[in-house]
Amino acid sequence: MxxxxxxxxxxxxxxxxxxxxxxxxxxxxxxxxxxxxxxxxxxxxxxxxxxxxxxxxxxxxxxxxxxxxxxxxxxxxxxxxxxxxxxxxxxxxxxxxxxxxxxxxxxxxxxxxxxxxxxxxxxxxxxxxxxxxxxxxxxxxxxxxTLHHIKKEDKRRRIARETMDIYAPLAERIGMYGFMEEMQELAFRHLEPEASATISQRMDRLRETTGANVHRISGQIEGLLRSKGLAASVTGREKRPYSIWRKMQARQMSFEQLSDVMAFRVIVDDVPDCYRALGIVNGRWPMVPGRFKDFISTPKPNGYRSLHTSVLLGNEAARIEVQIRTGLMHEEAELGLAAHWAYKLGSEGAPAREAYPWIEDLLDVLQDAASPEELLENARLAMFQDQVFVFTPKGELYQLPGDATPVDFAYAVHSDLGDACVGAKVNGQVVPLRTRLVNGDQVEIMKGKVKAPDPAWEGFVASAKARAAIRRHVRHKRREELQAMGAKLLDAEVARLRISLSDELLGPALGRLKLPDRAALELAMAENRLTDDEVAEALVPGAAARPARPQGRHARADAAISIEGLTPGVGFLLCDHCRPVPGDRIVGVRAPDGPICVHAIDCDELADESGEWFEVRWGTEAAVAAARIAVVVHNQPGALASLAASIAAHNANIVGLTLKHRDREFHTDLIDIEVESVAHLATILAALRQVKAVVSADRVRQ
Structure with a gap:
C-alpha cells in the first residue's frame, strides 16, 4: 500500500x-x-x-x-x-x-x-x-x-459478470484499452476458469516450443522498416487468453487452428509514416484478405486511431496482427480519455455528454426502460457490441452495432427519423428494413408522414436505442388504448350510480382512492386495479353496499360468485355473442332450466334475457378467454403472416380465423385470439395497428 x-x-x-x-x-x-x-x-x-x-x-x-x-x-x-x-x-x-x-x-x-x-x-x-x-x-x-479473496463463488461470479457486461465496455467506450483488457482477463478467470486455465497452459507450451518468437519477429519487422529508411519502434506481445477464447468462440475454431495469437505494434513519428510502414509490411508479407482496418481516416467514436493489418509470415508459418500508429496515438490507445481529458474537457470537468455523445444516447435508452431488467438489457446492448461503419448520402460516418439494419441507422441519426422510417436505400438500391448492413454501406432513409414505428421491428433491430424507442411507442399506444377504455368504464359507472361527475364529487373521490387525477382513475379501472365497488364507494360513500340493479330484472345482490370458483356442479357459459374477457364488466344470467351465462355488461342480448340475474366477477387465478377482433388488411402477399407474427409476439394464440370480406385492395378478417385480460387485448390491438399491412384493428363486441 x-x-x-x-x-x-x-x-x-x-x-x-x-x-x-x-x-x-x-x-x-x-x-x-x-x-x-x-x-x-x-x-x-x-x-x-x-x-x-x-x-x-x-x-x-x-x-x-x-x-x-x-x-x-x-x-x-x-x-x-x-x-x-x-x-x-x-x-x-x-x-x-x-x-x-x-x-x-x-x-x-x-x-x-x-x-x-x-x-x-x-x-x-x-x-x-x-x-x-x-x-x-x-x-x-x-x-x-483482489476478487480471488472472496470465498463465495456465486458472489465472485456475479461481480465478474457485472464487470464483463458493464465496466469493461465502459472502459472501451472511452478508449482505456489497458483497463478494459485487464478487467476482461480477470473476469474471464472467474466466469470460465477451466477455459482460462486450458488456454494459459497451451500458451505456455507454445512459448516453450517456439522460443523467443515474439522478440525475433519484432526485430525482423523493425529491421525491415529501417532498411527502407523508416525509423520505427516495434514491440510484440502474446494475446491474452480471453481474447483468444473469444476468437475461438466467434470462429468456431480450436486453439490449434488459430494462427494469430501474437500482435505487434509499430510506433512511427507521424501519420504519413504510418501509411509508409503499412505499405512496407504488406509488400514484404502476404496480407490476409479482409483483415485490414483504417482507424486513422475513420477513428472509433472513443478517439482510437491506428492501422490494423494481418500478414502471413512464411518462415514462421504464422499469421500475425500488426498495429501501426504514432506515439500520440499509442498513448491515447493505452489511456484513452485519461490521456487527454484535461485539454479536451477542461480542468473543471465539463459535462461528458458534450465530448462523448454516446453518453447522451445511453441516458436516453436508460430513461426509456420500463423495468430494471429492460434497463440492464439496454445498457449491455448499448455498450458491448461489435461495430459496423456506414455513411449517409452526404458522407457522414455512423458507427452501429455489428448486426445493424437501416432501422438502427435511422434511430442513430435521429429518433424522429427512426419513428418516421418507412423504407430505405442501401447503396442506391431499395432494400427490406431488416437488411443487415456491412462496413462502407451508404444508407438513405425514406420518411413517412406519420411517426409510427412498427412493433415488429423489435424482432430484428440490433441497437439499444432503436429497441427502446420501439418499446416506448408500443407502451404509449397501449396506454392510449387503456385510457380510452378507462374513460368508457368510468362513464358507465357514473351512469349506473345515476350521478353527475362534477369536480366537487370527483376531487374527494380521488383523495379516497389516493390517485392524482381523473386520468389515473381511468387507467386504474382499465387495468382492473380497482373494482366496481371500490370506485362506487369512492364516488358515493355507501353506494357499494346498495348496488344499482338493472330495471325490470330480479337481481340478487347476495348471490355474488367467482367464475373460476363456482360451487362444484354449477356450470356456466361465456356468451358467444359479446365474448367477455377478464377485465370486462360482466353479469350472470340463469335461464330457466339452463346454465348460468356470463355476458359483458353492455351485451345486446341482455335485452332479451328473461332469467334471473346475478352479480359475478372474474376469479383471481390466471385464465385465458377468446376475444374476437376484426382486422382490415391490404390485399398483399405476406399480410396474414405479419398479423400472425405480431399476435404471436405478444403471447397470444389464434384459435379461429374467418375471411369476412375481400376485394381488390383490402380484405377483412375476423380473428379469435386467446387473451389473458382486456389490457392484454388492448396491447395486441395497439401492436396490430402499427403493422404496415393493417388498415384498422378493432374488437368485435356484438
Whole structure:
C-alpha cells in the first residue's frame, strides 16, 4: 500500500501545483473513517481506496480526482456523511464522491433493481463529469485484482459478470484499452476458469516450443522498416487468453487452428509514416484478405486511431496482427480519455455528454426502460457490441452495432427519423428494413408522414436505442388504448350510480382512492386495479353496499360468485355473442332450466334475457378467454403472416380465423385470439395497428 507521503509525491511529480493539503487531509480522513475495517483478503480496508488513488496517479489525474478516489467508499461503508465530505473537502470533491457512491441497500428491491438503480445514478453522474467514471473504473479494476479473496463463488461470479457486461465496455467506450483488457482477463478467470486455465497452459507450451518468437519477429519487422529508411519502434506481445477464447468462440475454431495469437505494434513519428510502414509490411508479407482496418481516416467514436493489418509470415508459418500508429496515438490507445481529458474537457470537468455523445444516447435508452431488467438489457446492448461503419448520402460516418439494419441507422441519426422510417436505400438500391448492413454501406432513409414505428421491428433491430424507442411507442399506444377504455368504464359507472361527475364529487373521490387525477382513475379501472365497488364507494360513500340493479330484472345482490370458483356442479357459459374477457364488466344470467351465462355488461342480448340475474366477477387465478377482433388488411402477399407474427409476439394464440370480406385492395378478417385480460387485448390491438399491412384493428363486441 502507498504511504501518505508516497502518494503525495506521485501527484506532485506530474502536477507541482497540486493541493498537497487536500491530499493529506483526504488520506488521514479515509484511514480514520475506515478504522479497523478489513477486506476479504484480511488487509485493512483503507488500503483499497489508497490503491485506487495510486492507479489514478498513473493516469496523472488532478488532485480533486485523487482526493475523490481516497474518499470514494467513506459514505457507503462508514459513518461519514455527504454533508461532512462537502464541508471538509469542498463541493466539487463532494460531488465526485457522491457520483461514485452507490445507492444505499434497499432490502425490498431485487438484485436487478439495485443494480439497475445504481447504474442509472452512476451514468447520470458521469454525464456531468467524466472523472466519476475514471474513479469508478479504477475502483472496479482494483476490486477485480483482489476478487480471488472472496470465498463465495456465486458472489465472485456475479461481480465478474457485472464487470464483463458493464465496466469493461465502459472502459472501451472511452478508449482505456489497458483497463478494459485487464478487467476482461480477470473476469474471464472467474466466469470460465477451466477455459482460462486450458488456454494459459497451451500458451505456455507454445512459448516453450517456439522460443523467443515474439522478440525475433519484432526485430525482423523493425529491421525491415529501417532498411527502407523508416525509423520505427516495434514491440510484440502474446494475446491474452480471453481474447483468444473469444476468437475461438466467434470462429468456431480450436486453439490449434488459430494462427494469430501474437500482435505487434509499430510506433512511427507521424501519420504519413504510418501509411509508409503499412505499405512496407504488406509488400514484404502476404496480407490476409479482409483483415485490414483504417482507424486513422475513420477513428472509433472513443478517439482510437491506428492501422490494423494481418500478414502471413512464411518462415514462421504464422499469421500475425500488426498495429501501426504514432506515439500520440499509442498513448491515447493505452489511456484513452485519461490521456487527454484535461485539454479536451477542461480542468473543471465539463459535462461528458458534450465530448462523448454516446453518453447522451445511453441516458436516453436508460430513461426509456420500463423495468430494471429492460434497463440492464439496454445498457449491455448499448455498450458491448461489435461495430459496423456506414455513411449517409452526404458522407457522414455512423458507427452501429455489428448486426445493424437501416432501422438502427435511422434511430442513430435521429429518433424522429427512426419513428418516421418507412423504407430505405442501401447503396442506391431499395432494400427490406431488416437488411443487415456491412462496413462502407451508404444508407438513405425514406420518411413517412406519420411517426409510427412498427412493433415488429423489435424482432430484428440490433441497437439499444432503436429497441427502446420501439418499446416506448408500443407502451404509449397501449396506454392510449387503456385510457380510452378507462374513460368508457368510468362513464358507465357514473351512469349506473345515476350521478353527475362534477369536480366537487370527483376531487374527494380521488383523495379516497389516493390517485392524482381523473386520468389515473381511468387507467386504474382499465387495468382492473380497482373494482366496481371500490370506485362506487369512492364516488358515493355507501353506494357499494346498495348496488344499482338493472330495471325490470330480479337481481340478487347476495348471490355474488367467482367464475373460476363456482360451487362444484354449477356450470356456466361465456356468451358467444359479446365474448367477455377478464377485465370486462360482466353479469350472470340463469335461464330457466339452463346454465348460468356470463355476458359483458353492455351485451345486446341482455335485452332479451328473461332469467334471473346475478352479480359475478372474474376469479383471481390466471385464465385465458377468446376475444374476437376484426382486422382490415391490404390485399398483399405476406399480410396474414405479419398479423400472425405480431399476435404471436405478444403471447397470444389464434384459435379461429374467418375471411369476412375481400376485394381488390383490402380484405377483412375476423380473428379469435386467446387473451389473458382486456389490457392484454388492448396491447395486441395497439401492436396490430402499427403493422404496415393493417388498415384498422378493432374488437368485435356484438
Amino acid at each position: 502507498l504511504r501518505q507521503y508516497e502518494l503525495v509525491e506521485r501527484v506532485k511529480a506530474y502536477d507541482p501545483d497540486a493541493d498537497e493539503d487536500l491530499l493529506n487531509r483526504a488520506y488521514v480522513f479515509s484511514v480514520k473513517a475506515h478504522g479497523s475495517q478489513l477486506r476479504a483478503s484480511g488487509d485493512p480496508y483503507f488500503s483499497h481506496p489508497i490503491q485506487v488513488a495510486g492507479i489514478l496517479t498513473d493516469l496523472k489525474l488532478d488532485d480533486q480526482t485523487i482526493a475523490c478516489a481516497i474518499l470514494h467508499d467513506t459514505i457507503e461503508d462508514t459513518v461519514a456523511t455527504q454533508a461532512e465530505i462537502d464541508r471538509l473537502f469542498g463541493p466539487e470533491v463532494g460531488r465526485l464522491v457522491d457520483g461514485v457512491t452507490k445507492l444505499s441497500r434497499i432490502e425490498t428491491q431485487t438484485d436487478n433493481e439495485r443494480q439497475a438503480e445504481n447504474l442509472r445514478k452512476f451514468l447520470l453522474a458521469i454525464s456531468n463529469d467524466i472523472r466519476v467514471l475514471l474513479v469508478k473504473l479504477a475502483d472496479r479494476l482494483h476490486n477485480m485484482r
